[in-house]
Structure formats: structure tokens, C-alpha cells
Amino acid sequence: MNAVGIDLGGTSAKLAVVDSEGKILQHRKSIWDPRETVDDILRPLIAALKDILSPTKEGGSDVAGIGLSTPGYLNDDRTGIIYAANLQMLNGFPLVKTLEEETGMSVVMDTDVNAGGLAEALLGAGKNFNRVLFISIGTGLGGSLIVDRKLVRHTRHGIGHLGHIILQPDGEICGCGNRGCIETLVSAQGIHRIAEKILPHYPASILHEYSRSGKKIEALDIYLAARDKSDTAAVEILQQEGAWLGLALYNFCAICAPEVIVVSGGLSEAGNFILDKAREVVNERLNPDLYGKVEIKQSHFGVNAGVVGNTVNVMQLVRKNTT
Numbered sequence: 001m002n003a004v005g006i007d008l009g010g011t012s013a014k015l016a017v018v019d020s021e022g023k024i025l026q027h028r029k030s031i032w033d034p035r036e037t038v039d040d041i042l043r044p045l046i047a048a049l050k051d052i053l054s055p056t057k058e059g060g061s062d063v064a065g066i067g068l069s070t071p072g073y074l075n076d077d078r079t080g081i082i083y084a085a086n087l088q089m090l091n092g093f094p095l096v097k098t099l100e101e102e103t104g105m106s107v108v109m110d111t112d113v114n115a116g117g118l119a120e121a122l123l124g125a126g127k128n129f130n131r132v133l134f135i136s137i138g139t140g141l142g143g144s145l146i147v148d149r150k151l152v153r154h155t156r157h158g159i160g161h162l163g164h165i166i167l168q169p170d171g172e173i174c175g176c177g178n179r180g181c182i183e184t185l186v187s188a189q190g191i192h193r194i195a196e197k198i199l200p201h202y203p204a205s206i207l208h209e210y211s212r213s214g215k216k217i218e219a220l221d222i223y224l225a226a227r228d229k230s231d232t233a234a235v236e237i238l239q240q241e242g243a244w245l246g247l248a249l250y251n252f253c254a255i256c257a258p259e260v261i262v263v264s265g266g267l268s269e270a271g272n273f274i275l276d277k278a279r280e281v282v283n284e285r286l287n288p289d290l291y292g293k294v295e296i297k298q299s300h301f302g303v304n305a306g307v308v309g310n311t312v313n314v315m316q317l318v319r320k321n322t323t
């Protein structure tokens with residue numbers, strides 16, 4: 001049995017046919033301009049979807065359904081987006097109904113962090129654990145919790161707004177209006193801010209080349225400078241970001257008591273430079289009598305966690321309906 005996963009982002013969608021082991025059999029990408037209309041987004045997306053579903057394409061003849069994930073808040077029955085800042089043209093649009101009518105297949109919709117979490121918990125880095133916390137770090141920070149192979153849904157289809165736990169009351173202003181939320185510190189903007197504070201103290205750092213050329217420094221650039229050039233400033237930035245991440249993960253342990261935390265997204269590309277520091281900070285604080293041992297792992301599926309997780313969602317539903 002295969003399924004199609006669609007991971008809808010702010011300016012592009014990833015589509016893939018995936019088998020029950022999480023193997024991607026074929027994939028497509030659909031790109032649009034953020035200023036375009038619903039029709040401009042859906043026309044190429046539906047064309048790519050019909051192409052990927054063609055019985056002549058690998059896995060296309062044995063598709064059980066379509067799983068779709070988006071950022072933002074979904075409506076109560078998960079058939080459309082109530083609000084997504086980066087996909088405002090789709091707010092209130094009947095996405096599931098439209099895709100079902102166009103393809104004749106059933107469509108199950110979920111949030112992007114729920115989809116990523118399902119992929120990692122059932123088939124990826126968390127597959128040997130019962131309580132899996134999935135953390136996705138990009139422009140913001142979000143998470144999902146999977147217990148005994150099922151998503152925990154208690155607030156807006158998820159587990160609340162982990163990125164807005166306050167770590168630094170006098171810190172930077174967050175998009176939510178508060179100061180010092182986790183996602184002002186542990187995110188693409190967070191590591192950028194740390195870099196801006198640290199770099200003036202290291203005039204010889206190769207990272208100054210980015211500011212001279214007007215290019216914004218990304219987590220991956222900092223990681224490469226640390227790994228390939230042993231750049232002291234880059235190592236220091238990653239250590240500081242890792243320490244904030246560790247503090248955030250410790251707080252998540254207090255809330256969710258996971259057995260494993262799977263970290264995904266841009267910052268996790270910096271791998272063990274950040275994660276080792278985060279592990280150290282968590283282990284210094286974690287009381288094993290309360291939490292047992294908590295492992296912190298890098299995402300197995302990386303940027304494909306969303307598409308794969310959407311197909312897990314479809315297959316779980318199919319199995320539930322046939323038993």
C-alpha cells in the first residue's frame with residue numbers, strides 16, 4: 001500500500017508517493033509566488049498531483065489516499081486553514097473538499113508539525129520509543145507529541161504553543177507580542193541574533209564575509225564554518241544556540257515527559273555541534289527519578305518528514321477503517 005503526501009509551505013509544496021515503510025517512490029515540487037491567488041497555487045498543485053497519481057508512474061497504481069499538511073491553524077474538522085500567516089489566500093478555503101473532488105480520492109489534513117512527528121515517531125528516529133516529542137525549528141519553533149503511535153491532540157489539533165514558552169522575560173519581542181519566547185532564541189532569527197552579538201568579538205572570523213557581501217548568515221553557513229574551518233566564532237555561536245535549545249528541551253521534558261526528542265528543521269542541520277550542547281544542558285537538569293533517560297536525536301527524514309508523515313496519517317486511517 002502507498003499513499004501520497006503533500007507538504008504545503010509558504011511558497012512551495014512538496015508532493016511524493018510513499019510506501020508503507022516510508023520510502024519515497026516518486027516526488028514533485030510545486031512553486032508559486034506568495035502574492036498569487038488560490039487558483040495560481042492550486043492549478044499547478046493539482047496538475048502535479050494528477051501526474052504523480054498516474055498508474056504508469058512508480059507506485060501510482062496502489063495509492064490508498066492523500067495526506068496534506070499545512071502551517072497555521074486548521075479548522076475543527078481539519079478540512080481547511082483558519083489562519084496561516086504565510087498562506088493567507090488559503091485562509092477559509094475548502095482545501096480537502098477541492099482536492100477530493102479533483103482526484104476522486106480521500107484526503108486527510110493535518111498540521112505540518114503533526115505530520116513530521118508521525119513520520120519520525122513511526123518510521124524514523126523515534127520508532128523504538130513510546131513517547132516521542134517532535135520539535136521543528138525554522139522561522140519559528142513548534143512541536144508535536146506522539147504517544148503509543150498516536151498523535152496527542154488537546155489544543156487546536158496539537159499540544160499547545162511550545163515556541164511561546166518564555167525563557168528570557170527581558171528578551172527580544174516575539175511575533176506573539178511577548179518578550180523572550182523560546183522562538184526568539186531558538187530559530188533562524190534566534191541564531192542570527194546570537195551571531196550578531198558574538199561576531200564583533202571575533203574580527204578574524206570568516207563569517208564576516210557574509211555581512212560584507214550583504215548575505216544573511218544561515219545556520220548551515222555557521223555549521224560549515226565550524227566544521228570545515230574550525231572557526232572559533234562559529235563554534236561559539238552554535239554552542240550558545242545549543243545551550244538555549246537545551247534549556248527549551250528541558251522545559252518540554254517537564255511538560256511532556258518524552259522518552260525521545262527528535263529535532264528537525266534548519267538548526268538541526270548543524271547536527272551535533274548544537275545537539276551535543278543541548279544534551280549536556282538537559283542532562284545537567286534532568287532528574288532521572290522523574291523522567292528516566294531522555295534521548296535527543298536528529299531527524300531521520302529531514303526535509304521529507306512532512307510528506308512522509310502525511311502518508312503515515314493516511315495509512316493509519318485506512319487500517320483503522322478496515323479493522
Ligand SMILES: [Zn+2]
Nearest residue numbers: 164174176181
Ligand atoms: Zn511568543
